[in-house]
Amino acid sequence: MADKSTEESQDDIEARRANGEFVRRASVFRGKISKGSVFLPELNRYHLYVALNCPWCHRVLIARNILGLQKSISVDVAFPNRTNADSPYGQDNWEFAPERVASSTGATLPECTMETATGRSLRIARQIYEAEGSTGSSLPILFDKSSQKIVSNESADILRMLNDQAGALGSTIAADERVDLYPSEERNPGLRVEIDRLNQIIYANINNGAYKAGFSANQRVYEIAFKEYFSTLQDLEEEMAVDGRLFLTGVNLTEADVRLFPTLFRHDPIYFLRMKLNGARMLDFPNLWRWICRVYGIPGVSESCSLIHCLQGYFGRSWNNVVPLGPIHPMHYPEAYRHPELANAAMRTH
Numbered sequence: 001m002a003d004k005s006t007e008e009s010q011d012d013i014e015a016r017r018a019n020g021e022f023v024r025r026a027s028v029f030r031g032k033i034s035k036g037s038v039f040l041p042e043l044n045r046y047h048l049y050v051a052l053n054c055p056w057c058h059r060v061l062i063a064r065n066i067l068g069l070q071k072s073i074s075v076d077v078a079f080p081n082r083t084n085a086d087s088p089y090g091q092d093n094w095e096f097a098p099e100r101v102a103s104s105t106g107a108t109l110p111e112c113t114m115e116t117a118t119g120r121s122l123r124i125a126r127q128i129y130e131a132e133g134s135t136g137s138s139l140p141i142l143f144d145k146s147s148q149k150i151v152s153n154e155s156a157d158i159l160r161m162l163n164d165q166a167g168a169l170g171s172t173i174a175a176d177e178r179v180d181l182y183p184s185e186e187r188n189p190g191l192r193v194e195i196d197r198l199n200q201i202i203y204a205n206i207n208n209g210a211y212k213a214g215f216s217a218n219q220r221v222y223e224i225a226f227k228e229y230f231s232t233l234q235d236l237e238e239e240m241a242v243d244g245r246l247f248l249t250g251v252n253l254t255e256a257d258v259r260l261f262p263t264l265f266r267h268d269p270i271y272f273l274r275m276k277l278n279g280a281r282m283l284d285f286p287n288l289w290r291w292i293c294r295v296y297g298i299p300g301v302s303e304s305c306s307l308i309h310c311l312q313g314y315f316g317r318s319w320n321n322v323v324p325l326g327p328i329h330p331m332h333y334p335e336a337y338r339h340p341e342l343a344n345a346a347m348r349t350h
């Protein structure tokens with residue numbers, strides 16, 4: 001039975017795809033870094049392969065930064081557009097190609113890197129999977145440099161293990177000052193149940209829901225995803241409004257916030273247009289807008305965000321490949337996320 005907070009049902013997948021529905025593949029590598037596992041928690045042993053436009057990678061990068069793991073977990077960054085049909089590696093592969101030029105800027109993207117964890121300078125992510133006899137191709141990948149094995153390609157699991165093992169993995173933040181994204185039942189009774197509830201709704205209706213709306217070629221599937229996306233935003237807006245809470249579950253940032261943020265960060269500048277989620281902007285949800293700004297202001301979060309990679313990734317290979325310039329009203333993004341006062345209170349106070 002699928003865990004509804006990390007993957008969608010794979011039932012009737014061929015028939016659903018034939019009907020135009022976008023169905024995301026379930027992740028295959030589900031290893032865990034822990035004492036007693038083959039993947040022991042050790043300093044400088046683990047590596048992440050990411051793309052900065054990918055929201056699943058984004059949540060992992062947020063966790064790495066806010067947990068103080070930048071020094072001990074290395075990262076390679078793929079170019080935001082996957083390979084074209086003319087690539088010798090075939091189409092639709094994440095590529096480590098720092099020399100590639102982004103059509104939006106006419107220049108290379110300084111964050112993009114070569115592949116550095118295998119010692120083989122692999123060109124595409126698929127080759128990392130092939131070394132293990134797998135046909136996988138997705139990012140993110142958490143990789144063990146010591147055994148040269150993939151630990152996990154499921155961002156929700158990676159997020160959880162970075163939090164659980166932050167100290168042993170070499171966090172530069174003292175334990176009593178470090179955020180705990182999934183506090184134990186003893187520390188905070190009932191909180192895990194609430195985080196799990198939110199994770200499930202956020203995954204189905206927001207994180208994956210956005211893709212279902214934007215990438216499905218079926219009007220009904222799109223409309224259902226659109227309605228669920230906005231009704232979930234409205235529910236979250238109202239839940240936050242009740243007691244003016246700072247984060248989704250109360251006074252502290254948790255996994256639920258880290259999982260919601262990458263999608264909402266992309267909403268106004270990308271998803272409103274690209275995913276046809278044009279029911280409202282995040283600016284129209286004052287509590288959620290202030291929440292985005294609050295999360296964006298946490299040290300390490302803005303460093304994990306790249307709107308240039310997002311714009312290039314989502315638009316650089318869609319429709320006519322032209323990357324749009326806006327939004328510019330009321331302000332350019334991501335600068336807008338430094339301005340909680342921009343929230344459009346008038347729209348949502350009925």
Ligand SMILES: N[C@@H](CCC(=O)N[C@@H](CS)C(=O)NCC(=O)O)C(=O)O
Pocket residue numbers: 006007024025026027054055056092137138139140153154155156
């Ligand atoms: N369940 C996975 C999903 C990862 C995923 O679907 N990544 C996308 C990027 S947004 C991808 O790599 N797609 C291309 C592919 O699968 O080849 C996770 O959360 O880590």
